[in-house]
Structure formats: C-alpha cells, structure tokens
Amino acid sequence: MIVSYDLLVNALIAGVLLGGFYVAVTVGISIAFGILDIVNIAHVAFIILGAYIAYIVNLHFGLDPILVGIVTLPAFYALGAVVYQIYYLSFERRGQEALRGLAFFFGLLFITEVGLILVFGVDYRYVSAIYVGPSLRLGIADFPLRMVVPCVAALVMFGVLQLFLSRTFTGRAIMAVSQDPLALRLMAVDPIRIKRIAFGISVATAGIAGALLIVIQPVEPSVGREFIGRVFAIAVLGGLGSLPGTVVGAMLLGIMESLTATFYGPSWAPAVAFGFLLLTLAFRPQGILGR
Amino acid sequence: MASSLTITNLHAAYGSVRVLEDVSLRVGAGETVALLGTNGNGKSTLMKCIMGILRPRTGSIVVEIDGDRHELIGRSTEEIVDLGIALVPEGRRLFPKLSVEENLMLGASRRTARAQMGRNYDFCCATFPVLAERRRQLAGSLSGGEQQMLALARALMLAPRILLVDEPSVGLSPLLVSRTIDTIKLLKEQYQLTVLMSEQNFTQAIRIADRGYVIVHGQIAYEGRSAAEMNDNELIRKFYLGI
Numbered sequence: 001m002i003v004s005y006d007l008l009v010n011a012l013i014a015g016v017l018l019g020g021f022y023v024a025v026t027v028g029i030s031i032a033f034g035i036l037d038i039v040n041i042a043h044v045a046f047i048i049l050g051a052y053i054a055y056i057v058n059l060h061f062g063l064d065p066i067l068v069g070i071v072t073l074p075a076f077y078a079l080g081a082v083v084y085q086i087y088y089l090s091f092e093r094r095g096q097e098a099l100r101g102l103a104f105f106f107g108l109l110f111i112t113e114v115g116l117i118l119v120f121g122v123d124y125r126y127v128s129a130i131y132v133g134p135s136l137r138l139g140i141a142d143f144p145l146r147m148v149v150p151c152v153a154a155l156v157m158f159g160v161l162q163l164f165l166s167r168t169f170t171g172r173a174i175m176a177v178s179q180d181p182l183a184l185r186l187m188a189v190d191p192i193r194i195k196r197i198a199f200g201i202s203v204a205t206a207g208i209a210g211a212l213l214i215v216i217q218p219v220e221p222s223v224g225r226e227f228i229g230r231v232f233a234i235a236v237l238g239g240l241g242s243l244p245g246t247v248v249g250a251m252l253l254g255i256m257e258s259l260t261a262t263f264y265g266p267s268w269a270p271a272v273a274f275g276f277l278l279l280t281l282a283f284r285p286q287g288i289l290g291r
Numbered sequence: 292m293a294s295s296l297t298i299t300n301l302h303a304a305y306g307s308v309r310v311l312e313d314v315s316l317r318v319g320a321g322e323t324v325a326l327l328g329t330n331g332n333g334k335s336t337l338m339k340c341i342m343g344i345l346r347p348r349t350g351s352i353v354v355e356i357d358g359d360r361h362e363l364i365g366r367s368t369e370e371i372v373d374l375g376i377a378l379v380p381e382g383r384r385l386f387p388k389l390s391v392e393e394n395l396m397l398g399a400s401r402r403t404a405r406a407q408m409g410r411n412y413d414f415c416c417a418t419f420p421v422l423a424e425r426r427r428q429l430a431g432s433l434s435g436g437e438q439q440m441l442a443l444a445r446a447l448m449l450a451p452r453i454l455l456v457d458e459p460s461v462g463l464s465p466l467l468v469s470r471t472i473d474t475i476k477l478l479k480e481q482y483q484l485t486v487l488m489s490e491q492n493f494t495q496a497i498r499i500a501d502r503g504y505v506i507v508h509g510q511i512a513y514e515g516r517s518a519a520e521m522n523d524n525e526l527i528r529k530f531y532l533g534i
Contacts, residue, residue, distance in 0.1 A: 180386060186342065
C-alpha cells in the first residue's frame with residue numbers, strides 16, 4: 001500500500017489537535033480519579049453541561065463560547081465544591097465511597113443528562129464563532145481553526161494547572177492528600193478542604209472542556225457517553241496522578257485514532273486505541289509517566 | 292522563648308480498652324524528655340492524644356508557648372500543629388509518591404513556617420546532605436535511614452517550638468539509630484526546641500535526654516529526674532538491661 005504523504009501529514013496534525021482537546025476533557029478526571037481517588041463518572045455530564053451553557057449564551061448574546069467557559073469557571077468551581085461536600089458527608093466520611101460513591105456519580109450523570117434532554121431536547125446544537133469555519137493552510141498541511149483554537153486553549157489550561165500544582169502550597173497539598181491524609185493534617189493542612197478545592201478545580205475544567213467540545217462538534221445531551229471510556233483510558237494510559245502523563249496519553253490516543261480513522265476507517269479507531277491501552281498496561285501497569 | 296508541655300491526669304481508651312490511665316507528665320522549656328516503654332504500653336497513644344488525633348476521656352494537656360497557655364484537648368490536629376507543635380510520627384508517614392523536595396515544602400505549609408521556609412530549607416540541606424542530593428527522588432525510594440532523616444527534616448520545616456518524636460529507632464540498624472538520636476539532639480540545640488521523644492531503645496534515648504518517664508501498661512511507672520538517676524534505677528535494669 002502506498003501511503004500518501006499529504007494524507008499522513010494531515011492525519012498526524014489532526015491527531016495532535018484532537019489530542020490537545022482530549023487534554024481538556026481528561027485533565028479533570030486526572031485530578032479527581034488520578035490524584036484524589038474519586039471515580040467521578042459524572043465528569044462527562046459536567047462537560048456537556050458546560051457545552052450547553054456555552055451554546056445558550058452564544059445563541060442569545062453572541063458571546064464567544066470559550067469566553068463563556070472562562071466566565072463560568074467560578075460557577076463550575078462552586079458546583080464541584082458542593083458536589084464534593086455532599087459526596088464527603090454522605091459516603092467518604094463513612095468509608096462507603098467505593099460502591100455507593102460510584103452509584104452517586106452515575107446518578108448525577110443521568111440526572112444531568114435527562115435534565116438537559118428535558119430542557120433542550122435531543123437535537124444537535126452548535127455554536128457560531130469566527131474560528132469555527134476557516135482553516136489555516138501551510139503548504140500541504142491543513143489546520144482547521146475549530147480544532148486549533150480548542151487545542152491551544154486546552155494546553156494553556158493544562159499549563160496553568162501544572163504550575164499551580166507544582167508551585168503552590170495548595171497544589172502540593174492536592175498532590176499529597178490521597179497518599180496520607182493524616183500526615184497532611186500533621187502539616188497543619190485540612191485534607192477535606194484540600195479535596196474540596198481540588199474537586200472544584202476538576203469540575204471547573206469540565207466547564208471549559210464543554211465550551212471547547214461544542215466548538216469542535218455539534219452536541220446533544222448523551223454525546224458525553226462517547227467520552228467516558230476515553231477519558232478514563234487516557235488517564236490510565238498516561239499514568240494516574242501524573243498531569244504530564246495525561247498530555248502524553250491524550251496526544252497518543254488522538255494521533256492513533258486519527259491515523260486509524262484516516263487509513264482504515266473510523267470504526268476501527270476505538271479498537272486500536274483501546275488495544276494500545278491494554279498493551280501499555282501489560283508492559284507498564286503504572287502508565288507511561290506514572291510514579 | 293519558653294515552650295513547655297504539661298499533661299495532667301490523662302485517661303484514654305479505644306472503645307472499652309483502656310490504654311492510658313492517669314498519666315501525668317511534664318516537659319519543661321528547652322528540655323529533652325524521653326518516654327520509655329516497650330511495645331503496646333501506650334507511648335504512641337499518648338502522642339496521638341497530644342496531637343488531637345485521639346480524644347482522651349478526661350485530663351488536660353496544656354502547652355505554654357511564648358507565655359500563652361493553650362489547652363489542646365478539643366482542638367483539631369491542624370490547630371495544634373499551627374500552634375507550633377510538630378510530630379514525627381511512628382512509621383514516618385512520608386508522602387511516598389512525592390519527591391524529597393515536595394515533602395519538605397509541604398512541611399512549610401503553615402503560615403509562620405512559610406516565612407522561614409528558605410532558611411529552614413537551607414538548614415535541612417546542610418544538616419542532611421543526602422536529602423539535598425536526592426531532592427528530586429521520590430520519598431518512597433529512599434532507604435529507611437534516609438526516610439527517618441526526611442521525616443525529621445519535614446517536621447523541622449514546620450518551624451515548631453515543641454517537637455514530638457514517636458519511636459525514631461523503629462526499623463533502623465544500630466548505627467542509624469545512633470545517628471538519628473544524635474540528629475535529634477543537634478536539631479534541638481540549633482532550634483532551641485522542647486522535645487518529647489518516645490523510645491524503646493533505652494540506652495540510645497537516655498544519651499540525649501535530660502530525664503525520662505517509664506510507661507508500663509498505660510501508667511507512668513517511674514519518673515527519673517536525671518539521666519544518671521535513670522541509669523541506676525531498679526525497674527529500668529529489670530525491664531531493659533536484663534540485669
């Protein structure tokens with residue numbers, strides 16, 4: 001088989017751009033699941049909620065969807081803090097988080113989804129922004145702006161988070177909290193407060209990721225389910241607890257999906273991606289950059 | 292400058308199992324006091340009571356720091372640490388998947404400690420060159436002796452006034468035990484700390500202690516007013532030295 005050079009280059013570019021978007025979708029799971037040990041299945045529902053908020057504000061006020069995502073950050077942070085507080089009081093404090101906590105987040109997922117269906121129906125919705133249509137062409141390479149802008153936004157968000165986690169006292173406490181909560185208390189830090197902050201941040205990233213999602217593709221309420229498997233796969237592939245690992249995992253998955261979709265057809269993409277995940281875990285159970 | 296710890300008539304239990312009975316103990320300003328006893332006699336429980344991890348049934352635990360008296364019972368662990376009381380816990384309880392440097396930085400989380408972080412960090416690096424060398428390594432990958440050094444250094448980053456050390460010698464080779472005990476003495480002198488150290492290893496502990504208590508079945512069985520007096524005591528000879 002002769003592989004067209006043009007096709008290969010463009011598939012790679014598309015993969016990297018898609019991977020960048022996956023960073024935004026997964027980084028919150030990386031914090032909640034990878035660092036805090038909270039299996040937040042509902043993360044994708046918060047992403048779809050973010051997408052719909054971006055949609056509705058964009059429709060009525062013509063505001064840029066990504067700007068809407070940034071403006072609503074505090075609201076999503078507060079939502080996350082409240083959800084964690086409920087989760088903590090109802091399950092974690094009693095040591096029942098394993099199964100009942102999972103059921104709690106499943107419930108949140110369905111309630112959010114059904115709520116969105118009741119309000120908006122099941123039609124696909126999309127946003128308008130100047131970068132949704134056009135493409136940048138450099139030689140043979142094609143850069144669709146509706147992919148480039150979310151990718152850049154996602155990487156900026158990742159950079160800010162990484163700096164926060166590695167350079168601030170609160171950030172370091174977030175990295176430490178699930179390893180030994182009592183030891184953290186002996187450092188005069190309240191582990192519950194730290195988890196609440198971290199979970200708030202995690203959900204805040206979902207708001208942004210939702211705005212990016214609706215820039216990339218039209219959205220309907222149950223589209224989030226496509227991402228549940230993917231986000232957990234990326235977090236595990238990159239290495240739980242490692243934010244840079246999440247970027248590596250997201251990029252790898254994006255590139256693999258794009259190459260497979262281009263050369264063998266889109267239906268093979270998930271099979272190849274998850275096959276790669278299984279292989280990685282067989283040889284490196286802690287993930288690519290896992291500690 | 293004066294920081295002291297006074298425990299009066301303390302009773303503590305896990306459920307219906309009584310662990311501490313009428314324990315009274317005092318650590319005066321600038322003193323190093325050893326709390327001696329074999330496994331299961333209540334040493335760690337006493338440490339947990341002081342740090343607010345376990346709530347005692349009755350009694351009082353009062354610290355005096357710079358002329359201010361604080362009753363510790365009823366306060367949260369975070370508040371107690373924030374007063375300037377640091378515990379090096381049994382089993383060290385480092386953050387194994389964080390680097391040596393990150394572990395140390397976490398020690399400086401409380402407000403008072405942040406202001407002195409640079410100075411304390413430099414001191415830790417100078418005192419424990421091996422930690423400076425391995426600052427990027429994960430704490431979980433250090434040897435037992437290095438982990439004990441890191442646990443001490445991390446407690447020091449808290450800028451404490453009163454230092455509690457729970458069984459520093461557990462799991463260490465005799466040479467490392469001796470080095471750890473020397474280090475505690477050095478830290479105490481450098482930072483003018485008040486130290487309460489629980490130990491099973493009598494000979495090592497008494498090397499640096501000004502005086503000590505022997506705890507047996509949750510009760511203070513003997514109080515030695517000086518290191519020399521403890522060396523000559525009947526009970527200690529029987530329990531520890533096998534003479």
